[in-house]
Amino acid sequence: MVLNYLPHTHRDPPQPEWSIEQLTEVFKSFDRDKDGQLSKAELRAAFNYLGSRFGYGRGRIACYKADNNKDGLINLHNDELTILVKYAYSCGYKVV
Structure with a gap:
């Protein structure tokens, strides 16, 4: 049996440039239960929305870095939200 192999040529679409306010609003919009907090699942969904191919990992790392009270x-x-936005910026989500 012969398998055709094509080299991986897929490129990620260019990331939009987000302002700090826009990134903040994106994260706030993923507070699905409106409790004023983001769970790891909500963080994962937000990072997926931002274009992350690793939303699960990004959400876990973001929670580890930004969750000051470890709840x-x-x-x-x-300031947990501020730290979260800074982490998103450090991951390459461009802020104008």
């Missing part, structure tokens, strides 16, 4: 959630009303 497993990112509070949208304190």
